[in-house]
Every structure is written in C-alpha cells, then in structure tokens.
Amino acid sequence: MHRIPTSDFSPGKVLARSVYTPSGELLLPEGTRLTERLRPVLTEWGVTEICVEDERSGHTKAAAVPKGTAGPEPVRLAYSRAVSLVAKGMGELRQGRPVSWRRLGEESGELAMTVAFEPGILEYLHRLHCGEDYTFEHSVKVGVLAALLAKWLGLAFTDQVEVAVAAVLHDAGKALVPPEILSKPGRLTPEEFEAAKAHSTAGYDLLAAEYGPDALPPRVALEHHERMDGRGYPRGLQGREALLASRIVAVADVYDAMTSDRVYQRGQPEYAVLAHLRESGFSQLDPRVTRAFVERLVYRTLGRLVRLSNGQLGRVVLVNAQEPGRPIVAVGNSLIDLRQHRDLSLVG
Ligand SMILES: [Fe+2]
Ligand SMILES: [Fe+2]
Structure with a gap:
C-alpha cells in the first residue's frame, strides 16, 4: 500500500483505504477500483491524497479493463x-x-x-x-x-x-x-x-x-x-x-x-434498480441479502452524470446505501442532497 496525490492516480488502481468526505461520510470504500469517472468526485470533495494497493498485491495484478470492450x-x-x-x-x-x-x-x-x-x-x-x-x-x-x-x-x-x-x-x-x-x-x-x-x-x-x-x-x-x-x-x-x-x-x-x-x-438505470431492491428488501426480498447487495453496488453510481426531474444535469458525488435513488448531486457550483429535496428525483 502507498499514499499518492489524488491527481496522480491512474485508472485501474485499487483503493487500499476507504476515502471519506471532510464531514466524515464514506465517499469510496476500500477495494474500489478507480476509474476516470471518479476523478471529478474526488476533486469535488477536495481529497488531495489517497492510499492505493501496491502493484505486487493481488488486486492490481489483473489486466486493466480495455476501453470499449468488457473485461480482460x-x-x-x-x-x-x-x-x-x-x-x-x-x-x-x-x-x-x-x-x-x-x-x-x-x-x-x-x-x-x-x-x-x-x-x-x-x-x-x-x-x-x-x-x-x-x-x-x-x-x-x-x-x-x-x-x-x-x-x-x-x-x-x-x-x-x-x-x-x-x-x-x-x-x-x-x-x-x-x-x-x-x-x-x-x-x-x-x-x-x-x-x-x-x-x-x-x-x-x-x-x-x-x-x-x-x-x-x-x-x-x-x-x-x-x-x-x-x-x-x-x-x-x-x-x-x-x-x-x-x-x-x-x-x-x-x-x-x-x-x-x-x-x-x-x-433500467443502476440507481433505480438498487432503489427498487432496497424497497423490496422491506417486503419481498430478504432484507439482509438486499442490504449486502445494495451496499456493495451503490458505489457504481458514483461519478455518473444524471438528470434531475427539474431538467438539470448533474454528477453523483455522494451515494447513500439507505436510499440509492437519492444521492448528493453536483449541479454547477451547488450540491443538491436529494434526501433533503424530496420534491426532486433522478429521471435518467
Ligand atoms: Fe426464473
Ligand atoms: Fe432468472
């Protein structure tokens, strides 16, 4: 494991330590494979340094995912x-x-x-x-x-x-x-x-x-x-x-x-499916199983471009495993927390 400036990461590196926002909320869990999509998210939160796995460790041995194709x-x-x-x-x-x-x-x-x-x-x-x-x-x-x-x-x-x-x-x-x-x-x-x-x-x-x-x-x-x-x-x-x-x-x-x-x-969009699963975990699907699933997959929505129901475009900058359909979205210079703005929703 070693510490590097955030600006120096190359896609494919794996986080050795979880990254938190300045207010202590989990931004990216340990084990996340870094992609270009996540760069603006880290910048947005002013994260200047991250810990990544060494090349020798198991995580980074795998070939990087080639662009445009799916998987090594x-x-x-x-x-x-x-x-x-x-x-x-x-x-x-x-x-x-x-x-x-x-x-x-x-x-x-x-x-x-x-x-x-x-x-x-x-x-x-x-x-x-x-x-x-x-x-x-x-x-x-x-x-x-x-x-x-x-x-x-x-x-x-x-x-x-x-x-x-x-x-x-x-x-x-x-x-x-x-x-x-x-x-x-x-x-x-x-x-x-x-x-x-x-x-x-x-x-x-x-x-x-x-x-x-x-x-x-x-x-x-x-x-x-x-x-x-x-x-x-x-x-x-x-x-x-x-x-x-x-x-x-x-x-x-x-x-x-x-x-x-x-x-x-x-x-359907990832966040909508995870929100549906989370909801179903209260009635139809096993709550422990859905929780484990949503917690591991919700980070896939981080950094994505999304459209809000008021027509604005933004980028997901903080996810929320309790309500996968209500992340914090950066729109221009402001952050919109969809847990607070219940009048707004993601539409695509
Ligand atoms: Fe079936
Ligand atoms: Fe099936």
Whole structure:
C-alpha cells in the first residue's frame, strides 16, 4: 500500500483505504477500483491524497479493463465458455436429448466463480456479452452475482461454490418453455404468463431427477420466484421458508433482469434498480441479502452524470446505501442532497 496525490492516480488502481468526505461520510470504500469517472468526485470533495494497493498485491495484478470492450480476455473467455455450456445443455434438452445437469452445473459454476472473483468485475459484468440468447447469458450473470453475494454474506467457500452452481442452473426449466414466449416483446397473455411461470417447477423436476429432491440446485430452481410476503410462486412460501440460496438467487435474478438490455426494452438505470431492491428488501426480498447487495453496488453510481426531474444535469458525488435513488448531486457550483429535496428525483 502507498499514499499518492489524488491527481496522480491512474485508472485501474485499487483503493487500499476507504476515502471519506471532510464531514466524515464514506465517499469510496476500500477495494474500489478507480476509474476516470471518479476523478471529478474526488476533486469535488477536495481529497488531495489517497492510499492505493501496491502493484505486487493481488488486486492490481489483473489486466486493466480495455476501453470499449468488457473485461480482460481471460474473464471474457471464462464467461463465454460458461454461457455456451448453458446454451448447449438447454438446446439439447429442447431437442429432446438427455443432459447431464450435474456436469453442466459443475463446469459452468466453476467458471462463474472464476469470473466472480476477478478484481473489479462489478465495473463491467453488465457489459460482458457473447452474443447468446438472453436466458443463457442471464443464467451465468446470476451465477456470478450469487457467488459474490454468498461471499459478502460470509458463507464458507464450499457453500459459495454450491450457490454458484445452483444459480447458474436456476432457470434450467426455461428450456421447456416455448422460446417465443420467453422472447415475446410486451405483455404476456395470462396463459403465456402461466406457461412462463411453469419454468420453476419444470426446472425442479429436471434437476431433482439427477441431484435428488432436496439438493440445492432443484430447490433453488423451484424457489427463486418465491417472495417473503407470500406473493411469489409456485407455492407462495413466506418469510424464510425458501432456502437462503434461493433468497440470494432471487436478488441476483431481479437485479440482472432489471439492468439488462433486452430486445424489446433497455435496462433500467443502476440507481433505480438498487432503489427498487432496497424497497423490496422491506417486503419481498430478504432484507439482509438486499442490504449486502445494495451496499456493495451503490458505489457504481458514483461519478455518473444524471438528470434531475427539474431538467438539470448533474454528477453523483455522494451515494447513500439507505436510499440509492437519492444521492448528493453536483449541479454547477451547488450540491443538491436529494434526501433533503424530496420534491426532486433522478429521471435518467
Ligand atoms: Fe426464473
Ligand atoms: Fe432468472
């Protein structure tokens, strides 16, 4: 670790110590990978010095993320290999051929773990693409996010791996849902909606046949659309009746579905999705899981250009994990704290 003037940092460096505002609020947590977007934020708060990891340390060994592409090549390869395994398995099932879910889960889960523990992955996970159908790429991204969540929640490494495997397989049952329903732009008819929802029980049946009825992968396939208020499906479980792994996958699943660009709709802004998750943590999703998730991801919104509901453009200069949709925004020479200005909101 060494101390450098803020003006000297190069993108890709990792903070060895958290950075605070002059009034003592957390600005950037330790472990944040610095990007050009964060430079004006540090300047704005008059931060003159920062502590960064040494080149020798694990954090800085990884290649910097090349501009315009998503992630270092080994990460892109691991990601696309995992996606193609899922695509192949689900494709074979659609053609009525047998699939070894255990092998598929082990291989793609291990690859998802490799991607998950790459330093700085959260900076570009949403930009990793390999041209496959949304369902296959989504499966692997949920695997990556669920592995990270399991780690943040303090689960043992072997449990993290099990969660990653179950997460990659969570939508296996979609192989039995007609593709035209899965990719239909716009609203589904009630019948189509029921057919889409059947993927959770279909996934359970497929995975239970190989893993046994109580194993993690079939349980997660069955339970990842359950909600704590009992309004989920298929069984309307309440509270913590669903396994922790299922509650972890539920958060990762909602986040990826809401942030991803689809054929028929653009992904929603990060702050809006995190605000939604935080809200859902009071009713539908596990509050401990959503809190861990939002606290780790909210810093991704720092430094972003945003538009306020009064039309002004500004830059996010301080985030707030309690209300991810209400950061402090620098507009011209003034700072607007959206927690104080409840009449204003972010609109894009
Ligand atoms: Fe699902
Ligand atoms: Fe999903």
